[in-house]
Amino acid sequence: MGQTTEKKFPVTAKEYNLCEEVGEGVSATVYRALCIPLNEVVAIKVLDLEKCNNDFDGIRREVQTMILIDHPNVLRAHCSFTTGHKLWVVMPYMAGGSCLHIMKSSYPEGFEEPVIAILLREVLKALVYLHAHGHIHRDVKAGNILVDANGAVKLADFGVAACMFDTGDRQRTRNTFVGTPCWMAPEVMQQLHGYDFKADIWSFGITALELAHGHAPFSKYPPMKVLLMTLQNAPPGLDYERDKRFSKSFKDMVAACLVKDPKKRPSSEKLLKHPFFKHARSNDYLARSILDGLSPLGERFRMLKEKEAHILAQDKASYEYKEHLSQQEYMRGISAWNFNLEDLKSQAALIQDDPISVSEESILSEKHKDRQENVGHPVERVYSELDNHSNVASQLEVGPSDIHDLENSLAALPIKPLQALKGCFDVCEDEIGVGSPSLRDSVRPDSEQESQQQASTSVMDREAGGDDAWDAGQSSTTSYSVIAGCKKFPSGSLLQDNVLSPKKYMGHRDREYLQPKYQSERNYSCPLQYRQKKDSSNSTSGEDASEGAVIEHRGRFKVTSADLSNKVPIYYSNSMSGDSASPIVPNLSAASVFPSLQCILQQNTMLREEIMKLIKFVEQNSSDASESTEGGINELVQIPPTTMKERELQTQVLQMQQSVKKNCIGKFQMSALVEELQRLKAKNAQLERKYNAMLKKDDKIQE
Numbered sequence: 269m270g271q272t273t274e275k276k277f278p279v280t281a282k283e284y285n286l287c288e289e290v291g292e293g294v295s296a297t298v299y300r301a302l303c304i305p306l307n308e309v310v311a312i313k314v315l316d317l318e319k320c321n322n323d324f325d326g327i328r329r330e331v332q333t334m335i336l337i338d339h340p341n342v343l344r345a346h347c348s349f350t351t352g353h354k355l356w357v358v359m360p361y362m363a364g365g366s367c368l369h370i371m372k373s374s375y376p377e378g379f380e381e382p383v384i385a386i387l388l389r390e391v392l393k394a395l396v397y398l399h400a401h402g403h404i405h406r407d408v409k410a411g412n413i414l415v416d417a418n419g420a421v422k423l424a425d426f427g428v429a430a431c432m433f434d435t436g437d438r439q440r441t442r443n444t445f446v447g448t449p450c451w452m453a454p455e456v457m458q459q460l461h462g463y464d465f466k467a468d469i470w471s472f473g474i475t476a477l478e479l480a481h482g483h484a485p486f487s488k489y490p491p492m493k494v495l496l497m498t499l500q501n502a503p504p505g506l507d508y509e510r511d512k513r514f515s516k517s518f519k520d521m522v523a524a525c526l527v528k529d530p531k532k533r534p535s536s537e538k539l540l541k542h543p544f545f546k547h548a549r550s551n552d553y554l555a556r557s558i559l560d561g562l563s564p565l566g567e568r569f570r571m572l573k574e575k576e577a578h579i580l581a582q583d584k585a586s587y588e589y590k591e592h593l594s595q596q597e598y599m600r601g602i603s604a605w606n607f608n609l610e611d612l613k614s615q616a617a618l619i620q621d622d623p624i625s626v627s628e629e630s631i632l633s634e635k636h637k638d639r640q641e642n643v644g645h646p647v648e649r650v651y652s653e654l655d656n657h658s659n660v661a662s663q664l665e666v667g668p669s670d671i672h673d674l675e676n677s678l679a680a681l682p683i684k685p686l687q688a689l690k691g692c693f694d695v696c697e698d699e700i701g702v703g704s705p706s707l708r709d710s711v712r713p714d715s716e717q718e719s720q721q722q723a724s725t726s727v728m729d730r731e732a733g734g735d736d737a738w739d740a741g742q743s744s745t746t747s748y749s750v751i752a753g754c755k756k757f758p759s760g761s762l763l764q765d766n767v768l769s770p771k772k773y774m775g776h777r778d779r780e781y782l783q784p785k786y787q788s789e790r791n792y793s794c795p796l797q798y799r800q801k802k803d804s805s806n807s808t809s810g811e812d813a814s815e816g817a818v819i820e821h822r823g824r825f826k827v828t829s830a831d832l833s834n835k836v837p838i839y840y841s842n843s844m845s846g847d848s849a850s851p852i853v854p855n856l857s858a859a860s861v862f863p864s865l866q867c868i869l870q871q872n873t874m875l876r877e878e879i880m881k882l883i884k885f886v887e888q889n890s891s892d893a894s895e896s897t898e899g900g901i902n903e904l905v906q907i908p909p910t911t912m913k914e915r916e917l918q919t920q921v922l923q924m925q926q927s928v929k930k931n932c933i934g935k936f937q938m939s940a941l942v943e944e945l946q947r948l949k950a951k952n953a954q955l956e957r958k959y960n961a962m963l964k965k966d967d968k969i970q971e
């Protein structure tokens with residue numbers, strides 16, 4: 269099974285002829301090239317080291333992994349070398365391109381089942397190999413499945429692959445947050461107990477849906493939404509009714525992968541024995557069925573780029589506006605990588621009343637209608653989906669009218685109003701997760717999904733029927749005894765742990781083509797802890813708040829529970845059906861609630877101060893510092909320092925403070941009295957003793 273590369277590929281640029289561009293990623297451009305001395309067509313991935321955020325170590329690990337791996341279904345590198353500030357990685361040329369490319373150009377609604385079966389079988393073989401050698405790929409998706417002219421399939425892109433053995437004896441679970449949200453396993457999102465090889469099985473299941481429908485589930489939603497939906501909703505899958513063109517066996521295989529509890533997902537080895545793969549055809553069939561009639565890869569790539577450029581030029585203004593909204597959503601997504609799960613759950617609970625979410629819920633309950641919305645020309649779809657993305661983004665956060673309102677109200681500011689507002693945000697450091705818990709602890713039972721998962725698994729097991737290998741019970745872990753004996757491969761991410769590749773989190777696969785142009789703008793290294801979102805679900809005005817219930821309205825500004833949630837423990841019901849916005853007040857003593865209330869007040873005060881500062885700033889800079897402005901400012905200044913809600917809270921705090929104080933005073937006084945009593949008792953006893961002694965003396969004298 270080993271891939272023999274006896275040929276010696278030269279390591280100088282002059283021995284290669286670079287031809288056309290055939291691919292573009294976040295960090296690299298890929299060219300078709302000719303290796304002159306060997307007269308062999310190759311692909312060369314050119315990475316600009318100056319644009320790689322100095323993550324040379326990550327790049328070195330990626331390239332080393334690519335060179336060391338040796339499996340026909342894993343794309344390996346022939347060699348690599350630097351030329352100027354560019355790193356060249358020489359690889360076999362995969363003339364068909366990625367499955368994503370192929371779908372975009374010819375199969376916008378996904379492939380037929382026999383094609384999918386071949387593709388998935390080959391990818392699974394790659395995963396069996398990688399897992400057995402201690403690697404988690406962490407980025408399994410159609411865009412990383414490459415096909416060559418003969419129909420050979422290879423899993424590519426080790427930009428985010430991780431080696432479980434990099435850290436020696438450190439436990440075999442990871443705590444870093446990489447991957448692409450739509451393909452990302454819930455346990456990777458949760459960042460609670462780390463994750464293991466099973467994360468790839470989830471991504472594999474999502475990839476199966478992507479190949480079946482032409483896009484991954486939730487691909488039209490922004491990253492934050494994808495996170496919430498993945499964590500909160502039932503796992504996506506193939507619908508037994510709707511996806512009639514697919515076999516039961518395929519549906520069961522997908523259901524086996526998309527189980528929220530990683531323990532219940534089969535290992536790659538076990539999955540390969542699933543009946544679905546039993547009758548998968550040969551790779552020739554793949555070449556005949558999907559590559560026939562396709563134009564050369566370079567041409568397809570160029571056409572796609574040209575169309576995108578054309579659309580961009582036509583709709584630049586609107587695109588920039590959408591991009592602006594999407595960037596905000598992206599920032600929010602990034603900020604959420606450090607999320608507090610309680611916060612996330614409370615947000616998810618609030619989202620249910622968002623009309624979009626409601627429809628999503630029904631979509632999900634009917635199991636995945638979503639693909640039907642995404643037909644049409646691939647490139648048009650890119651932009652219609654961008655449209656969707658932006659619409660959703662706008663509904664999730666600041667709606668267009670609100671942005672304009674803000675713009676208008678802060679028009680006198682010398683800097684962009686939204687940037688000015690960002691000055692109000694707290695920026696915090698990334699938390700780097702170290703010290704993974706052991707594999708035994710790496711899975712968290714998900715009771716919510718459990719019965720459903722078990723049902724689907726048992727259905728699958730039943731269908732497996734006489735297939736002993738598949739029936740023989742699913743081992744929850746990849747064979748570690750095998751791993752232990754394997755050589756250790758250095759590998760890792762091009763990204764720092766816990767820092768995401770901007771492209772990976774765009775929340776839309778198609779945007780990878782546009783990404784490099786906007787990359788620098790998206791390089792947010794710090795999450796924003798302060799988030800501003802609108803409320804539709806709970807506000808009577810019908811405005812939206814997907815992130816937090818509005819606690820208070822102050823002019824255009826709102827203080828939401830989400831704004832406070834990072835610092836103040838607020839407890840929400842996680843129920844999707846109940847009164848999601850009503851806080852569950854835990855049984856806490858007044859004294860323990862007191863600091864939280866103080867914190868809320870403090871934050872409210874800070875927010876008010878920021879608003880006042882901004883208003884004053886506008887006042888100072890306004891050329892028309894006339895009566896009207898002054899009047900406005902004065903009016904605002906005259907606003908009583910606290911609103912009803914805040915006053916109420918303040919009163920409660922004061923009362924609690926007083927009662928706590930009283931209690932303390934009472935306790936203090938009581939103990940002082942006890943002390944005094946004891947002191948007096950002692951004195952009394954002493955006097956008594958003296959008195960008795962004197963009495964005795966008197967008696968003696970009298971005698």
Ligand SMILES: Nc1ncnc2c1ncn2[C@@H]1O[C@H](COP(=O)(O)OP(=O)(O)OP(=O)(O)O)[C@@H](O)[C@H]1O
Pocket residue numbers: 290291292293294295296297298311313343359360361362363365366369411412414424425427771780
């Ligand atoms: N060996 C190859 N043969 C043909 N096309 C390739 C090859 N390697 C990569 N490509 C094309 O180039 C694109 C980008 O390559 P690659 O994914 O390696 O870059 P990247 O910068 O690591 O991407 P990512 O955005 O996934 O991090 C791929 O999606 C694929 O379409």
